[in-house]
Amino acid sequence: MDNLKILAIVTGTSMYANGNLKTGLWLSELTHIYHNAKEQGYEFIIASPKGGNTPIDPESLKPIVLDKLSKDYWNDSKFREMMQHTKSLDEISESMFDCVYLAGGHGTMYDFPNNITLQEIVKVHFENNKVVAAICHGVGGLLNVRLSNGEFLIKHKKITGFTWCEESIAKRKKEVPFNLEAALKERGANYQKALIPMTSKVVSDGSLITGENPFSSKEMAKVVIQQLNIK
Template identity: 70%
Template sequence: MMKKILLVVTNVDQYASGYLKTGLWLSELTHIYHAAKELGWQMAIASPKGGNTPVDPESLKPLVLDGISKKYYENPEFMDELAHTKSLDAVKNESFDCIYLAGGHATMYDFPDNITLQTMLRDQYENSKMVAAICHGVGGLLNVKLSDGEYMIKDKNITGFDWFEETLARRKNEVPFNLEAALKERGVHYKKAFIPMTSNVVVDGHLITGQNPFSSKEMAKVVVRELEK
């Protein structure tokens, strides 16, 4: 059955310090994109402001640039899509089977406080439709409140990039907040992989979260599996 997915990406290209570049972590988009494309599903790529989505240069390094991501990075049509994303305002009234928040440190700046994104995620969740987020994209769930005023993620099983992984990524002094601590403040049941930087995907009803870039492949499989149920 044909499904329709909204893939949400960032517009931010550097940390607040201005010293380092950031952006979308490529594999966190390409694996779900590839899986949906193979199935002939409909997809839209949107960002808070619309327009260009910068790719984090760290996600293009040989150790992390897997075959699928490399293929899409070298595909002019796909890269053109990233250069001309729709704005969230342009898609906010459309209906999607899944809203998927791709990560990258950049999302910590333009996802958490975006009111349009919060409203879309609340409506999606309250209509029992899938909300999925990976790595730092999980930060986009932090401030979503349901109609009853409770945080959407309260008491949910959730994962996301943990603080030790931030140390390993050497970004502790660059990031605007500690994602793991922020999630715990919202009263989530935080679930992390036993070994840092290994795949971990957590499903809680129609809420699906992935811990880090190494969860990209499994995340795509789980989202597809859950949508096909």
């Protein structure tokens, strides 16, 4: 199994459009999958739309949400160094991976949905029966992916992602460029969410795996690794 390869795509956007609030990657949505993949001996590549430094959402570093595993990685200078030197999507667009994983954070709402290279990477991997996984706002990266038949990838698929209620709890309704929950439903997705906001929810539909929010990070990593081990 040590030859399996995971591509994690992270945001390169550090600010909301208003320029007043910082955003970026939600740290735990990368650390858990990274940790699990490394334990399995998988190759793990991190890329972002333009490559280079990965901004981290300061909200994800607050003690109330920063779990021990994520804190340990944040305090690891080698991990921090790695996050400053992501590959660009253009660099890896011709490569094939066993899993493409779209990490979340509000920054993804700006540089994921309309990125043509990202859409092509997801489409090719999905149509080759590879695992496609996305968590929280990273699910927005699936919104505009069309398959070879012209249909949206997420049409009629069981899927989850950050809810509008959770956006309210996070006090970001006025900051975000769009309502992710509504956008997923408009694409014809079979949208599902946890009974209680801000609790873990992971949804699988074949090789498509989605997680609702940061609190799904641990379960998400577990489900993705299980799916990869089955394949």
